[in-house]
Amino acid sequence: MTDIPDRRTVAERVAAATPDGLARKVSGFSDRTIAWLFIGPTIALLLAINIFPLIWAVYLSFTNYAANKLNATVAWVGVRNYSRVLSDPDIWERMQATAHFVVWTIVLEVLLGFGLALLINRQFRGHSFWTTVVLLPMMLSPAVVGTFWKLLFQTQIGPFNYVVSFFTGIPPSSFDMVGSVALAPWSIVIVDAWMWTPYVMLICLAGLRSVPDYIYEAAEVDRASSWRTFWSITLPMVLPFLMLAVLFRAIENFKMFDMVALLTSGGPGSTTELASITLKREAFEKWRTGYSSAFAIILFVTIFGAANIYVKALNAVKNR
Amino acid sequence: MNGETDAPVRRGRTAAAPSRWPRFARRAVMENVAIAVIGIGVVMLMQPVSLWLYGWSFATILTGTVMFMIVSKFPA
Numbered sequence: 001m002t003d004i005p006d007r008r009t010v011a012e013r014v015a016a017a018t019p020d021g022l023a024r025k026v027s028g029f030s031d032r033t034i035a036w037l038f039i040g041p042t043i044a045l046l047l048a049i050n051i052f053p054l055i056w057a058v059y060l061s062f063t064n065y066a067a068n069k070l071n072a073t074v075a076w077v078g079v080r081n082y083s084r085v086l087s088d089p090d091i092w093e094r095m096q097a098t099a100h101f102v103v104w105t106i107v108l109e110v111l112l113g114f115g116l117a118l119l120i121n122r123q124f125r126g127h128s129f130w131t132t133v134v135l136l137p138m139m140l141s142p143a144v145v146g147t148f149w150k151l152l153f154q155t156q157i158g159p160f161n162y163v164v165s166f167f168t169g170i171p172p173s174s175f176d177m178v179g180s181v182a183l184a185p186w187s188i189v190i191v192d193a194w195m196w197t198p199y200v201m202l203i204c205l206a207g208l209r210s211v212p213d214y215i216y217e218a219a220e221v222d223r224a225s226s227w228r229t230f231w232s233i234t235l236p237m238v239l240p241f242l243m244l245a246v247l248f249r250a251i252e253n254f255k256m257f258d259m260v261a262l263l264t265s266g267g268p269g270s271t272t273e274l275a276s277i278t279l280k281r282e283a284f285e286k287w288r289t290g291y292s293s294a295f296a297i298i299l300f301v302t303i304f305g306a307a308n309i310y311v312k313a314l315n316a317v318k319n320r
Numbered sequence: 321m322n323g324e325t326d327a328p329v330r331r332g333r334t335a336a337a338p339s340r341w342p343r344f345a346r347r348a349v350m351e352n353v354a355i356a357v358i359g360i361g362v363v364m365l366m367q368p369v370s371l372w373l374y375g376w377s378f379a380t381i382l383t384g385t386v387m388f389m390i391v392s393k394f395p396a
Contacts, residue, residue, distance in 0.1 A: 082378065086374065086375045086376075086377070086378055087371070087375055089371060092371055092374045095365055095366050095374070096366060096367075096368050098366070099366035298378050301378065301381055301382055301385060302361075302362060302365060302378075302381055304385055305358040305361065305362065305381045305382075305384055305385040305388075306358070306362055308354075308355065308358060308384075308385060308388045309355050309358055309359060309362075312351060312355055
């Protein structure tokens with residue numbers, strides 16, 4: 001019987017032979033200390049960037065602080081800021097505009113995104129090319145999209161009016177998507193749906209591709225119609241993914257700012273002034289920092305609450 | 321057949337004693353109640369009908385959210 005040569009280095013052999021307790025003492029730091037040294041900076045950064053501003057905003061929401069009056073005395077006003085936000089008819093109207101935007105964008109994005117995912121899921125010539133083409137809007141910056149669509153919606157030179165005119169016969173200069181009180185809320189819905197439908201499609205596509213083939217084969221053996229297969233297999237299997245897409249889009253659209261600010265700036269009047277645009281105006285144009293902090297906390301709690309609903313629904317669907 | 325005999329028995333252990341936690345206060349039930357409160361609050365916040373409902377929406381959402389955070393720690 002021959003000995004197997006030990007190919008480890010001396011240092012490795014010494015390290016392996018050292019008892020654990022002694023090794024810890026020799027290195028000077030316990031594993032726990034080393035772990036804290038590694039995660040400490042990250043936690044400190046998170047506290048500084050996320051948690052501190054949140055707590056500070058909560059504090060400011062109970063004061064009359066104005067960020068443009070640094071030397072003014074800051075007084076505690078209790079829940080007066082919340083009471084003002086929640087009794088202001090203008091803010092109430094902004095919430096309705098936000099609700100219109102959130103609901104319609106989600107409806108359109110889910111319907112179109114799921115439809116596109118069903119089409120793209122089929123193998124056809126140029127499949128990869130068309131997938132990339134469909135995904136392009138999602139890759140653009142919202143600021144670019146806002147400016148780009150402002151040009152497309154131009155009454156005189158914008159192609160959008162001419163396309164609508166071509167299909168409907170309405171004169172192209174007879175309507176203004178961005179300037180009309182009736183049409184402006186729909187213009188932001190159209191642009192958001194154009195930009196984010198590919199995102200919903202991508203999530204649905206992931207859901208469709210996660211359905212095992214043998215389930216469809218079993219349905220074929222059972223002679224299930226394609227309609228029945230869709231309702232009994234495809235839709236239930238993709239539903240958790242759809243819920244996820246709805247969750248993400250609802251939260252994102254509830255706090256939508258950049259695209260709408262560049263496209264309509266909240267106009268005409270305040271027709272498309274969403275909650276986040278109002279918040280920015282209160283905070284950085286009217287300099288009502290305490291009031292806008294209260295408004296921001298209300299929006300934050302709403303999003304947090306809505307996220308709870310969706311996460312619960314998502315778990316329910318997943319556990320089915 | 322009562323609930324005790326239906327309880328799953330883990331290997332090497334006896335069946336767990338029935339929980340004294342009230343049935344109505346179990347996690348699943350209370351989470352659904354909290355979610356209903358949040359949902360009502362969100363609808364109140366965005367409805368175009370009544371300013372009074374809008375005024376009470378934040379209190380409703382906050383109540384539901386805090387309730388959800390508490391009841392999600394309740395036994396299943």
